[in-house]
Amino acid sequence: MSETDRVGITPKSWTAERHHGVLHLGKRWYVVSAELDEEGRAEGVRLDGPFPDHASAEAHARRVRHT
Numbered sequence: 001m002s003e004t005d006r007v008g009i010t011p012k013s014w015t016a017e018r019h020h021g022v023l024h025l026g027k028r029w030y031v032v033s034a035e036l037d038e039e040g041r042a043e044g045v046r047l048d049g050p051f052p053d054h055a056s057a058e059a060h061a062r063r064v065r066h067t
Contacts, residue, residue, distance in 0.1 A: 019036065020061040020065050021033075022031045022063050023057075028049060029056065029057035030050055031047070032046070
């Protein structure tokens with residue numbers, strides 16, 4: 001997937017591998033995880049939470065990243 005080719009709403013910095021990000025919806029924080037294939041399509045999308053604040057969500061994302 002080149003820099004200019006992008007599918008859906010995935011950030012340009014995400015490459016074909018597992019990614020985790022923090023998402024704010026309403027008054028709660030969530031961790032979104034997805035596996036991107038070579039064409040930029042997300043599979044295995046997962047939403048964990050809610051978390052009470054951004055720091056808690058970030059801490060969970062770091063734990064998930066390293067397991």
